[in-house]
Amino acid sequence: SQQGEEDPQALSIQEGENATxxxxxxxxxxxxxxxxQNSGRGLVHLILIRxxxxxxxxxxxxxxxxxxxKSSSLLIxxxxxxxxxxxxxxxxxxxxxxxxxxxxxxxxxx
Amino acid sequence: GAVVSQHPSWVICKSxxxxxxxxxxLDFQATTMFWYRQFPKQSLMLMATSNxxxxxxxxxxxxxxxxxxxxxxxxxxxxxxxxxxxEDSSFYICSARGVGEAFxxxxxxxxxx
Numbered sequence: 001s002q003q004g005e006e007d008p009q010a011l012s013i014q015e016g017e018n019a020t021x022x023x024x025x026x027x028x029x030x031x032x033x034x035x036x037q038n039s040g041r042g043l044v045h046l047i048l049i050r051x052x053x054x055x056x057x058x059x060x061x062x063x064x065x066x067x068x069x070k071s072s073s074l075l076i077x078x079x080x081x082x083x084x085x086x087x088x089x090x091x092x093x094x095x096x097x098x099x100x101x102x103x104x105x106x107x108x109x110x
Numbered sequence: 111g112a113v114v115s116q117h118p119s120w121v122i123c124k125s126x127x128x129x130x131x132x133x134x135x136l137d138f139q140a141t142t143m144f145w146y147r148q149f150p151k152q153s154l155m156l157m158a159t160s161n162x163x164x165x166x167x168x169x170x171x172x173x174x175x176x177x178x179x180x181x182x183x184x185x186x187x188x189x190x191x192x193x194x195x196x197e198d199s200s201f202y203i204c205s206a207r208g209v210g211e212a213f214x215x216x217x218x219x220x221x222x223x
Contacts, residue, residue, distance in 0.1 A: 031211055042119060042216030043203060088153065090205075090214065098144055098205055098212045100154040 005102055006089060012107040019076040021104040023089030024069075032065055032072050033090045037103075043088075046074075081110045113137055114206045116215035123194055123222055131189045131218045133204030139184035140206035145177070148201040148217075160187055194222040 006023050013019050023032070034046040049056045049065045049072065056063045062075040076083055089101040113136040123129045133143055142161050146154035158174075160166035160181035168174045176198075178190040187206070191198050203217040 033211075033213075035214060040219070042116075043214050044216070045213060048211060092212050095142075098207065099156075100146065102153045 006087070006104045008104060009102070010105045010107075012109065013079055015079060015081055015108055015110050017079055019079050019083070019106055019108070021074045021087050021106070023072045023074070023091075023101050025072075025089075025091045025099070025101075026070065027091075027093055029067075029091045030094045031092045032063075033092065034061075034063060034072075034074050035088045035090060036085045037088065038085045046087075076106075079106075079108045081108050084108045114140075114204065114213045114215040116204055116218050118218060119216060120219040121221070123220070125195055125222055126193055128190055128192045129194055129220060131191075131202055131204075131220070133187045133189070133206065133215050135185050135206040135208065138206075138208035138210075140187070140208050141184065142207040142212070143181055143187040144205045144207075144212070145179060145187075145189050146203045146205070148203060154203055191220065194220070196222045198222050 031048055031050045033048045035043045037043050047058050047063050049063050060077045065072045084107050086103045086105045088103045091099045115134045115136055117132045144159050145157045147157050148154045156169050157172045158166045158168040158179050160179050162181050162184050166179040181187040199222045201217050201219050205212050205214045
């Protein structure tokens with residue numbers, strides 16, 4: 001089952017530019033996580049933001065959460081070619097509900 | 111954050127054989143584990159949910175006799191793909207939940223030849 005929808009589905013930017021990806025979900029959540037997946041590789045956990053948090057930073061990553069709009073955004077600043085990957089949001093509603101979004105494919109052009 | 115480890119990270123097997131994938135929670139006790147499958151260029155699809163010591167709950171369309179799940183301890187769940195066929199080739203990912211948040215493992219790429 002999925003409840004997270006990322007947009008855009010694909011994003012192509014020049015190296016050095018900022019990349020913004022959005023995630024929308026449907027039900028109340030305890031927290032939301034962002035993961036990165038390089039082509040053909042495993043998932044890498046990037047950041048977790050709890051439902052009572054509005055913004056969180058980690059290095060070049062900035063995540064926001066708007067629970068009233070049921071949406072989150074991931075901003076990657078000063079992008080690098082190595083940031084090229086697919087980015088997914090995962091929404092944790094507690095219990096047996098842990099949903100994965102559809103993903104945004106980011107291409108950073110050197 | 112908590113660490114969820116999968117093993118192996120990739121495996122190649124012959125058609126007709128069975129493959130076991132392990133999912134371990136390294137620094138917390140996982141009362142619930144989830145198994146997902148990812149098709150190329152698609153998101154993860156939930157296959158089944160397992161609670162420690164009880165039978166797994168499978169999503170509609172997932173063959174429980176094909177994908178055997180064992181959650182025998184609070185730190186380990188296994189997924190066994192039985193009598194694997196080329197169409198079972200995929201990326202399999204587990205996630206584990208303890209008292210607090212749930213986290214994903216890094217995934218296992220299965221190729222059946």
